[in-house]
Amino acid sequence: MSRFPITLALALSLAACAAQPAAQLATAPIAAPAPVAAAVTPAALVGEVDIPYEKFVLANGLTTIVHTDRKAPIVGVTLYYRVGSKHEPRGRTGFAHLYEHLFFGGSANVPNFDVPLEAAGSTSTNGSTWFDRTNYIETVPTGALDLALFMESDRMGFLLPAVTQDKLDKQRGVVQNEKRQGDNEPYGLMEYAVNDGLFPVGHPYRHTTIGSLADLDAATLTDVRKWFTDHYGPNNVVLALSGDIDAATARPLVEKWFGAIPKGPAVPRVEAGPVTLAAPVKREMTDQVPLTRVTRNWSGPGLNDADTPALQVGLYVLGGLASSRLDNALVRGQQLAVAVTASAQTHEQISFLDATMDVKPGVERAKAEAAFDKVIADYLRDGPTEDEVRRAVMSAISGEIAGLERVGGFSGKGATLAEGEVYSGDPAHYKQNLAAIAALTPEQVRAALQRWLSRPVLAVDVLPGERTEDGGKMGGWGDEATAPAPRPDPHAKAPALAPAPRRPAPPVAPVSALEFPAIERAQLSNGIPVALARRTAVPRLVLTLDFDAGYAADALDSPGTQSLMLEMLDEGTDTRTATEIAEAQERLGASISTGGGVDTSSVMLTTLSANLAPSLDLMAEVVLRPAFREDDVARVRDQQLADLAQVQASPGALAARSISTILYGTHPYGQPSDGLGNAASVKALTPAALRAAHDKWLRPDLATITVVGDTTMAELLPLLEAAFGKWQAPATPKPVKAIDAPVPAPAPRIVLLDRPNSPQSVVVAGKVLPLTGLMPNTEALGLANEVLGDGFLSRLNLDLREEKGWSYGVRSQISRPVGPREFAVIAPVQSDRTGDAIKAILADMRAFPAKAPVTAQELERVTEGNIRGLPNQFETNADVAGAIRLNARLGRPDDYYQTIPARYRAIGKDALEAAARQYLLPQGLVFVVVGDRKVVEPQLRGLGLPVEIGKIEE
Template identity: 30%
Template sequence: MRQSPQIRFPAQIINKFRITAIAASTALLFACSSQETITLPTGVSLVETVTAQQDTLNIPFKKYKLANGLTVILHQDNSDPLVHVDVTYHVGSAREQLGKSGFAHFFEHMMFQGSQNVADEQHFKVVTQSGGDLNGTTNSDRTNYFETVPKNQLEKMLWLESDRMGFLLEAITPEKFEIQRATVKNERGQNVDNRPYGRLNETVNQMIFPREHPYSWPVIGYMSDLDRGTVTDLKEFFSRWYGPNNAVITIGGDIDEAQTLAWVNKYFGSLNAGPAVNNIAKSSVTLSENRYYSFSDNVSLPLLYISFPTVYGMHEDEPALDVLANILGSGPTSLLYKNLVKSGIAVQAGASHPCRELACQMSFYALPNPQQGLSLAKIEQVINDTLVEFEERGVNADDLLKTKVGIETGTIYGLQSVSGKVSNLAHYQTMLGDANYTEQQVARYNKVTKVDVMRVFKKYIQGKGAAILSIVPEGQEALVAKANDFVLPDVSNPAKLAQLDTPIMKNASDFDRSVMPSSPANPQITVPTLWRETFENGIEIIATKNSETPTISLLLSLDGGVLLDSVEKAGLASLTASLMNEGTTVHSKEELSNELAKLGSNISIGAAGRNTYIKVNSLVKNFDATLALMNEMMFKPEFAQDDFNRVKNQLIQGLEQGNKDARSLANNALKQVTYGKDNRFGLADSGTIATVSAITLDDIKGFYQTYFSPAKASLVVVGDIDKAELLIKLASLSTWQGKDYTISGDYNFPEVTPNKLYFVDLPNASQSVIKLSRRAMTYDATGEHFKATLMNYPLGSAFNSRINLNLREDKGYTYGASSYFSAGKTLGRFSAGASVKKEHTYDAMVEIEQELKNYQQHGLTESEVTFMRQAISQNEALSFETPGQKSGFLRQLLQFNLPVNYGEEQSSIINSISIEQLNAIAAQELSKPMQWIVVGDGQVVRPQLQKLDIEVVDLELAK
């Protein structure tokens, strides 16, 4: 159910970081953990105890086994008053049968629809009302469900998870089945069919794997398979794979271990084991020769994707192949970057080696630069030449060093939260049966040699067959790398459907499960201890010491950001910041990237909203060297003409692609309609094609000289460092000099026109994006804006909000719908909307209008007020766990000049605001005029819009 963040190009072509959640030094990470001897409940056996040891790479935990086969892993960490619960089932799309794809993911949806003792839609409501966050994810190999909640809510979470593990089938109805089938179709429409390059991954898998291979079909499934599925099929699938013997429950956080184990045994111990589950046999997939295939899509640039099948997850050659992928296509030091991007042949290029349980793939991608031609045959030739170059170049010492340092830093950052540690333990236990695998995993990569990398290159890549996919803009089929010589399999109607004939799961309970456990008092929340300082040059500093991990994060913000652009050259702030990442007068971009990789550090400069920002993440031991590179990037930018030309062109191509994406078009339309075409607020932060095209290198240099100043700068630091030591290290910032500047506050906004609907035609779009919006109040922490967000919470902010339950769960029009107040120092906005089935565009708009009208006229119910109070107030326990959360809190204090304890006043308001006050706010805010923005397929949507009896204006977006 988790949605991926919106991306400009497909997620699968972005190079992955191969090591996820590897444990770091226990002395630094796990000082808060403890072990105790406990009396085991009947039927529970202790399998393994892992304790924290100096200089040993592990996460301390205890592993237990219940009589029914359920594996239980407990990790104690009392640094924050919260717990994270993860239930992972070793079933993903690879366990599905030919012709019945998508059931694993479908069942993930069904698991949130209530069970025998949990009412329909109540799982989300109970967790949210408990102050928690929750979700579920499905991939090829496993499905997991997880919650993070205040520690006093743990028993309730175990009650919820056990009820759907043992008593879900009793609650499944044909009506729920059909609603979730529609929801899955909407998810596919939103994230696959309506997204540029969205069908890339499933097409490549069809090219590589035989039709009967479980990786040949996508996790989300084929719609034809889902259409023929039945409730009986779903129940058999659950009964086959969702037994406790095929699950791992991992619990981490501020827990009482004996009590937690007793609860686990109470709620899960009596559930019946399911059928035995064996691992799927692993066999290598090879292609004897290249397979070429192509299709057209609603994209602005063609894309070439080359994928070689290699080994499988945890194979002994996997680490060396990962190093090879880094050398070939990871970042500015890679060969593909040099030969394709730096040379100007492509605007993007890279390599990755993603692995799954049964198979891995080495993949290369590139999007050509229109200035040098769009032929994908040329791109293919450069990639082939790059492989020859690598054979001659070989592997150098830095290649291996960067990978090994990356393991260390990725490990530490991945374990800054309890959920990160729990996910790590659950992953290794599920895939390997060994939760304590972190040290061995790191050792695998540390053992990689130059000889290993060259060996795997020759064994799996050089001269081997690959799936070569061309995706081209509609009408430009001549750009493909090579004519198709491969035919995709027909997936619409399998010749024979296998039958499971699995007995339907039945469980009984020896206690009354209909009674939801009560919760003790909320845990005491400790706001981070902070300190402040102001340098003579105007920089305000706010910081807190955080010793849970040996890291430091730094965020330097310069007020103004994109507001300092002129309308004619919108995008200047963003382009200036981007160019500052491209090298200095001392080091080229490639050299900077190499040095940062060896330090395990990250420095990024960007501009968005009201700020230009410099973000730094570093290990404490490498902070001095990282700061030196940050100072160099800040004060000695190269601003080279070639770099400017390349980065500007990349930005323009990204904007071109955005004009093919429904959500990007809708966001741009919303800005333009709300704030005006001739207003900087009315244009995207990155500008438009016309405004970016007008920017010159002299503009960049002038912007930097005028606005890159400490006069309106603020600095937030969270890390394992004392104030005195940090101030010494920041000496270069304290002596930074620059002139003050003004930020214009004179803006003329257009009138709201509720009698008009603004329409953007996107031919052949599979879904419509609808937004109803108006300008609203600016941000405040305890005033009008804050109280309006409380009012809106049951309307459109929570999963169980009226709007989402109506459009998603009741009508099946969308994957998700919401309403929200967004606000900053200068602007505020109220919006409601969704991405919906295009044939139900009008229906969805009517439902949203009706929900707002009912809420405005009749207000909230008492139960909704109670839900809002409990959900928002109890969620505070999750607010300060990670350095990122602490940094966000400190930045909020600085940006809006808030007192440290403003949360106490918010809590008071949450608990004391009356239903009459909330209803008055609803009556006032929701009665104000709003206007519709719709992006969709005109042929299908226009006839529907005529029913609204308002003027439909074809909106011409700023280009």
Template identity: 30%
Template sequence: MNRLSILFAALLLAGCAPEESSTPSTKTALPEGVEFVEQVASQAGKTVIPYHKYTLSNGLTLILHEDHSDPLVHVDVTYHVGSAREEVGKSGFAHFFEHMMFQGSENVADEQHFKLITEAGGTMNGTTNSDRTNYYQTVPANQLEKVLWLESDRMGYLLDAVTQEKFEVQRETVKNERGQRIDNRPYGRLYERVAAALYPDGHPYSWPVIGYMEDLNRVDVNDLKAFFLRWYGPNNATLTIGGDIDIEEALVLVERYFGAIPRGPEVAKPKKAPASLEEDRYISMEDNVHLPLIHISFPTVRIRHEDEAPLDVLSFILGSGKTSLLYKNLVKSQMAVQAQASHPCQELACTFNLLALPHPASGKSLADMETVIRATLDEFEKRGVQDDDLTKAKAQMEAGFVFGLQSVSGKVSQLASNETFTGNPNYIEEDIARYNNVTKADVMRVYRQYIKGNHAVIMSVVPNGQADMVAKKDTYTQGKRKGIDSVKLVKEEDLKLRRAEADFDRSVIPTAGANRPVDVPEMWRNEMANGIKVLGTQSTETPTTSLLLKIPAGHYYTSPQKAGMASLLAQMLSESTSKRSAEEMTKALEMLGSRVSVYADNHYINVSINTLSKHLDATMDLVAEKLFEPALLPDEFERRRSNAIQSIKNNKKNASYLASTAYRQLLHDDNIAALPGGGTEQTLAEMSVDDVKAFYEQHFLPAKAQLIVVSELDQKALEPHLTSLAKWEGKGPELAIELPVPAVEAGTIYLVNKEDAAQSAIRIGKRSLTYDVTGEFYKAYLMNFPLGGAFNSRINLNLREDKGYTYGARSFFDGDLLSGNYTASAEVRADVTDKSIVEFMEEIRNYADNGITAEELAFMRNAINQKDALRYETPRAKLGFLAKILEYDLDPNFVEKRTEIVKSISADEINSLAKKHLNPDDMIMVVVGDAETLKPQLEALGYKVVNYDV
């Protein structure tokens, strides 16, 4: 990863180490089998993550972070195993286990892990990369014991529950994930191909994390079990718990549930293995893309090498944002629609990557792109490193670090990662020092050592049938992978099983105590003389201020002929002002570490502002300049407009985009809502900068605007910082729009062609309820929850877990004050498109006809009503909560009303809503896939099939 985005505490922390203790607090009694390692305490004025570290006798490392700011806990179990630990010919096992670990264990039934966490009001997931796998849950604090029971059961009691049948289902799920995220996505195989050319055959990074499907097809469940036995012992794991916990109670619970799990085989740290190239390797690939792409990858060092930090700064200078050299030479000049540099680092090796997509109007080829990129490197060498380069980079790191501490999950993840890869949860102090100490000479040295004159993998991705567009004819061809013909499969008798013996009945699910009270954030209100309504709350956990300004000038305020206008204006507000160029404005914000983004939705142009509170005044001055003094220059407009058109063309290679676009058009009838917020090729082509100026003058005004604020400052201290917004004057026109239901033919499949698609994108639904907070829309949301609103909903369990048709399927009600819809959606294997539609319709019809079960009703009530602890934790969550109150003019007690609705809604009312809103015969279907293959299959289902163009 590029640590510029997540590390550094600059002057706030420089030179100050946290207070450490070599003995535990005298009040902490250690359970037998638990050994204290160290304590790092917080100190006033210093930003550290306090923790206690322990080890269990079986080798499990335990880190506890006590934080009582919110009544929730985050639990992370990180295993030091990723795809780099796999054998040649058995790729994808680490990622496969990410799936298998959710499929039940000896005392946890199939799908019960998801059910219990969701029912507890929590969230959960797992992730795998080349170097580690982690599983994590955020839950209300009273659910900690249940989470530890679940995590320990799959660590110590998994294998008896891993069957060949489960293996087969999850193998199909992994194939669907690969199809959705890689094979069916433009440029999806880019990094897989680059890695295979960059690293020698058999190198741990030479295969993709998700694995080669032929490897997964070759092996069986015993191979998977052997992998688990080798790597998933407690001595190769770190358990990190953060949040509203009591240290002594947590220690007792951890020892109870994890202490009896046997130690696994010893695990040595992997050897660092940066790549090395003796010559440039040109490779290429044809893909279903609109724009060609060039990607240049230089091998460098490995994570936390002394040269990682200066290489990160180099990538920032060359290709991060509008002040970078690649932006100046390629994007601003309109030679490319995108250009960037990055320095992603992994445990064993890092790469320095440069990427560009040429703009078709420039007439430049990928060979031209390579020439300009290499000329930019030469320019950098002549230019050198400027003072501002280091200041900007370090300011961005400071802000990124501080904002990363706003959630307990962010703090726990930092502790877990540092422990896993360094053995020191407090390694952040060393990270800060090495970035803070980067000098100009360091950056120039690493450029000359790793980039200048060095060899790289140069990858060209070109549209299908246009192989002549590559930057250079291939000079490297990946040979057949060695060793896969002699892969030895594991027999059941070869498994060296370990069994944990608990001294209590592990089949009993721990019961949770009462929910700890969750306070709705205390709010203050104001209305400026110019009509801006303000709603704010104080949050003192980090020295930051976040604001969201919503101006009523969104997509719906434009005509169908000018679709995309609001989006283009939002983009132009991030360009030059009357006082500064876009690059100068970006530089000014980067020097502060502040982040300002402007974007449009259906109703509003939104301005998101995040800053360290010490820079609030300076940031707000820059925001005022962006908003009230935009230059709206013709050349910047033309670049933005042209890039938007290319983005639309590129998106049309994406099945999900095509499905959502067609579905939107069919749900609306010849009005602005039928058109995408970003516009169409035609509307953008006919738009001028004068149109944008006129829209700005007429609509970008403060009356009825909304400002939501979450800050460490209270109202009295904050309001003086908002005077620049108070001086703004004017009132735009009222929104005058109707969105009638179109006369589309229900029961029809609208088929959008995407040739040779590995997966089909499906949307099923109809126009439905408009949004409300405590009325029928909200009750319909509750009704749909067991059908398609959770991981263990009927739809997802059927299509993903039972049939293996998809990586995920869902259904939902969506809407605003003007319109709404009910939608069921999934990306499915192309060969089961027709079968998937059958299953979708049968699930919806069965639920409408037969209703909710008593178990589902109880599950829904528990899941919805125990989420409160997660709703208000971070400033971002608080912004969203307050924004809803302001937009819909709600009394804060709407939360209590919703809670009462969830408690009191009956099965009869839910079933009545299901019959009313879930008649499949009222719905249309959109399918995106290979039309020639799919049309006869879909017609065989008995539906009318209409070819549809987007």
């Protein structure tokens, strides 16, 4: 669990979409793509996954791994501490994660860990805790590496003088709200039930990382100090530095900052392993969910076990591939389910093996379960085919290659090396694992599946109904009812604190200017513009075909049309079924997906450069020749209705889809922001309606192509011309969305949507700004919003999360559509503080800037910090593609990001405050609150805003 998540997205993407080609296209049938082996084999791809490194160990035991990657002037700083929730004693569940939060609260020489690094251009600092480890990450400009190492070493060696009872109490509140936020989601209590069912009381992997509320309440300052001294010594840490750095440069820096920290005690190895149940176990739960969810669960071996690669591939074939056994049999075949998955969640000493099915509404549960169990039983008996194994292997290795784009972060190259060292004693363990996966045979997979999945199963099923279990009491040791957890000793003394030496922070060296890749432009013979940014760091590319449509197009059709039409694109063409399309992608190591937003509908291809030609052929077939078969439409329509029901059961998603319809009214942006439409309109959609929408919106004169990755224009253009060049626009005029239509006058009020038994409320406040995305010179507003609410260090988050402890994270955002922009604040808060939280949000907004002007520190953070952080924004091909596409949509020049430093430096305090006064005061705000009415409504009545009770759509 990370300290600060990506908060609730207000404008949700169009649910997995797909689109259909113009009916008048008369192209020759596209041949089925050649087998992947014709271009590149999985075995050959394993050699492409290479992260060279050097390793050294200090006298105090700190292990450092250095990987050099000069593609950008940034360094990923990744620390893995060998301690996680499995090390927690009875009565202290959730403590490793609570401590992770405290680790960001400052140290002896660093009053605030986030401010200096973000001002230096770092990515947001973050951390996460799981069963086996706690990790901390940031990716910094090369010139800020010295500062980052100073700060990491100060909290490793000298944290405790800065840890106070006040900080403990506040972070305890934050973590408890993180737990409530997870519990509040549909199926949010299932994890507790699975862990409880798989492992006996006292097993280190039984209790969840988040723990129980009671144990979190019991944590004391003495516990904090003991946890630090017992677990946070340098000999229990792996430090990975990856990016614009080498070992010769890194070693003296690491010695300088970490060398004097004394060695700590070794963390004792926890004895834990998989557990075989004595007999099958079944547990049923009722919850406020729209669909019955059926699961089958086993514990399995840890990540170093010889069977683990086979189990990972075997479960991927069962329920991970787009063409999985469960998908083909239960979703596309018998149509008993709307969603299925299977996976192996692997940890150091055990794994969670599972298969899951969401039963289709109207289907008898017993019938669906019987079919579900039969697919699993047949698969265990027969095993996978050679083709299934190869497709799964190709997909897995292609994904690993994609991971090479990032040097830092939770899943970048630094994390890969650190995990190999921590879990396997070998930073290059990933190579051993990939080689094992590439060499797998169907018989090896079948044998491993039979060994582990033929044991007694734990069935945990969640049925629609009233929530009867209390998540606050779940997640702990498990025997609290009969053996209360030990209480803290009020007379115990905290360990004595050694005085911390004074250590001044080093300066930040000059940061290199952003080197945004050059953009080449061309045009197909039918007029489709093409933009290419060549990047050769990994042998992959991302290609996006954008159409001027988006869910705003539903204003001219029916709500939900664009989403369902796009979803249908890879559900069958005139020559292939959905399964055949999925299998073709898997053989190529490619992925064709669809999506978009308010203005744009998109079809996206990611593929290996060696397989670009056959991947483009497949993409063209999907875009230009979808079949819209009646039975496929009926099936996918039911899936969209199920998605809609799930969204309406999720408090955050429900609030997000509701606010735009309230703010924009009949404007095209007044569609539900997830693009799913409403149940009545979706049920009425027919194959003919979807075909008409496809022909209306997916046409070459509404299209643009953006490509980023390892190819050249000379290689790319002929392939694009062959795939899309003969596509001619219809004679009908292009459709025009009324983006310039008026929006309703502001009507400030609170709309309460009742969700009984919710431990949290989700508050979303919004208003439409008198701005459009095409208006120039709005950078001052963006910076003002960063001060107010956009980011961890924003005023709203620091107030409601860090100071008051009422929320796991608060954020404000400003949309960037072509038409009128929307300002919104998103705040999940504990139910009993809903009214107080709204008061605090209003007070913070009113104070900015009149009573609380921009400080010098805030101004430096949002200007110089953004400038120094520019190289961090464009590390992956997808990052660059997103920037090119956004520039094109908003009419910005190709060199926009190269010129942004001068723009930011020209924005002083006065301009920033003027933007805040003009756009960010709370006048005109409409609040949507999703929470328990009986708890929340009394709190809202005294806020001075009209309160109306909204209705959740059926």
